[in-house]
Amino acid sequence: MSEPLLPPIGMLAELTHRCPLQCPYCSNPVELLKADRELDTQTWLDLFSQAADLGVLQVHLSGGEPTLRRDFEQLIAGLSARGVYTNLITAGVGIAEGRIEAFAEAGLDHLQLSFQGARPATTDRIGNHRGSHEKKLETAHRARAAGLPLTINAPVHRHNIEEVPEFIDLALSLDAERLEIANVQYAGWALANRDRLMPDLAAVNRQADIVAAARERLAGIMTIDFVTPDYFAIYPKPCMGGWARDAFMVAPDGTVLPCHAAQTIPSLRFERFGDRRLAEIWTDSPAFNAFRGTDWMHEPCRSCERREIDWGGCRCQAMAIAGDATATDPACVKSPIHNRMAMLTDAAQAKAAPEGKESFIFRRIGAATRPDTRAEPAH
Amino acid sequence: MMAALRERAIVSSRSVPSLPRHVRIQYDPVRQAFAVLSPEKVFWPNEISLDILRRCNGQSSVERIIADLAADYEAYPRDVAADVVAFLQEWSDKLLVKL
Numbered sequence: 241m242s243e244p245l246l247p248p249i250g251m252l253a254e255l256t257h258r259c260p261l262q263c264p265y266c267s268n269p270v271e272l273l274k275a276d277r278e279l280d281t282q283t284w285l286d287l288f289s290q291a292a293d294l295g296v297l298q299v300h301l302s303g304g305e306p307t308l309r310r311d312f313e314q315l316i317a318g319l320s321a322r323g324v325y326t327n328l329i330t331a332g333v334g335i336a337e338g339r340i341e342a343f344a345e346a347g348l349d350h351l352q353l354s355f356q357g358a359r360p361a362t363t364d365r366i367g368n369h370r371g372s373h374e375k376k377l378e379t380a381h382r383a384r385a386a387g388l389p390l391t392i393n394a395p396v397h398r399h400n401i402e403e404v405p406e407f408i409d410l411a412l413s414l415d416a417e418r419l420e421i422a423n424v425q426y427a428g429w430a431l432a433n434r435d436r437l438m439p440d441l442a443a444v445n446r447q448a449d450i451v452a453a454a455r456e457r458l459a460g461i462m463t464i465d466f467v468t469p470d471y472f473a474i475y476p477k478p479c480m481g482g483w484a485r486d487a488f489m490v491a492p493d494g495t496v497l498p499c500h501a502a503q504t505i506p507s508l509r510f511e512r513f514g515d516r517r518l519a520e521i522w523t524d525s526p527a528f529n530a531f532r533g534t535d536w537m538h539e540p541c542r543s544c545e546r547r548e549i550d551w552g553g554c555r556c557q558a559m560a561i562a563g564d565a566t567a568t569d570p571a572c573v574k575s576p577i578h579n580r581m582a583m584l585t586d587a588a589q590a591k592a593a594p595e596g597k598e599s600f601i602f603r604r605i606g607a608a609t610r611p612d613t614r615a616e617p618a619h
Numbered sequence: 620m621m622a623a624l625r626e627r628a629i630v631s632s633r634s635v636p637s638l639p640r641h642v643r644i645q646y647d648p649v650r651q652a653f654a655v656l657s658p659e660k661v662f663w664p665n666e667i668s669l670d671i672l673r674r675c676n677g678q679s680s681v682e683r684i685i686a687d688l689a690a691d692y693e694a695y696p697r698d699v700a701a702d703v704v705a706f707l708q709e710w711s712d713k714l715l716v717k718l
């Protein structure tokens with residue numbers, strides 16, 4: 241009944257939690273790690289080498305802002321020496337002169353650059369960093385000049401969902417091969433800011449139509465990947481392609497996790513690379529085995545024909561909304577509490593502040609534990 | 620403003636396909652199979668797809684690729700042509716092959 245354990249294909253390495261931006265939708269955990277908790281160069285290189293041995297073919301280098309690591313060139317070189325495909329996920333702010341060229345030289349395969357808005361004012365406001373839009377444009381030009389293939393990543397929410405057509409123009413003007421229009425996943429900081437970010441149904445539907453038309457129009461010119469919004473879905477996404485099925489992630493301190501938000505499931509304990517070898521964690525860690533395959537499922541998932549398509553959806557969303565990590569993802573229409581998703585989106589709309597006046601909980605160390613300030617006048 | 624920087628390429632017998640910089644074919648010793656690596660996805664091409672992709676070397680024309688494949692598979696070029704062209708058009712539309 242349960243399929244044999246396969247080796248992982250992909251790994252997301254969150255090299256650091258440090259970042260010049262403070263996006264309120266950030267997928268990092270609300271408890272951010274300081275620089276002194278980060279793995280050193282040699283440990284990352286060992287980890288990458290063990291990952292390649294295990295069967296990892298692709299590593300996404302992320303953060304925080306991964307280029308804040310001064311050893312970033314060395315980390316790329318280590319991966320590329322093993323033939324691993326490297327993808328840099330960057331905010332593109334503050335990358336020193338000459339470094340992008342050095343990344344390319346070290347063997348970087350692809351660069352993914354986030355834009356918080358298609359308009360400078362939106363980018364600067366959402367990332368809480370003045371001048372960031374300009375710097376991102378410059379990063380895109382430098383990446384192309386260095387011969388690097390480029391994806392533009394647009395995380396979408398209430399405050400920029402109407403900019404989708406402009407995101408498409410922006411990505412084309414920057415000569416990107418790919419545009420990723422990603423509706424925010426409400427975990428980490430995005431969950432803390434859910435009421436401040438959730439779009440309404442009409443905007444979601446308009447966006448879906450625009451993306452569908454653009455995809456058709458731009459076949460062979462630019463690929464558009466679309467991460468659909470969970471709260472308006474009928475079926476959930478196969479989160480991470482299924483829990484501990486073909487990908488995993490590593491936090492800055494070396495904690496190996498099945499997904500971004502896994503640490504929000506209080507019953508699980510996660511292991512750190514260094515205490516154990518990566519292969520042992522992948523195969524034996526009780527946390528990885530907790531929701532692997534389909535044996536852990538209850539009804540309605542257990543007998544559902546989609547159980548090996550979406551793997552019951554996201555465990556962390558089940559935890560956050562149903563209060564039970566073994567429940568069916570409430571994004572699924574078959575979940576007994578599916579209607580809670582609509583209640584949550586309605587509640588978010590009811591609380592929406594006038595555009596431009598939203599008081600986000602910006603992503604910074606300690607911020608999420610501060611009292612909610614949204615009743616105060618905007619400043 | 621965004622005057623089309625690129626245009627959709629259409630396969631012809633004179634196209635000379637190649638793999639763009641963000642795509643590569645690689646043998647995976649763990650799974651003992653060839654993988655096609657791209658920014659988000661890893662593909663596991665079947666034998667015929669792999670045979671086409673490997674000939675996307677920036678030197679052989681589509682006509683030549685069809686003739687080679689026909690010889691390898693002991694088929695008539697006209698019997699493999701449609702499949703090869705359809706495959707290349709699909710991969711070009713996804714920006715995984717350059718024409």
Ligand code: SF4
Pocket residue numbers: 259260261262263265266267268303304305331354367603
């Ligand atoms: S989402 Fe924003 S704050 Fe979070 S890592 Fe990315 S750029 Fe930094």
Ligand code: SF4
Pocket residue numbers: 475476540541542544545546547548550551552553568569572573574575
């Ligand atoms: S019931 Fe479970 S397996 Fe079926 S579609 Fe919903 S989440 Fe997926």
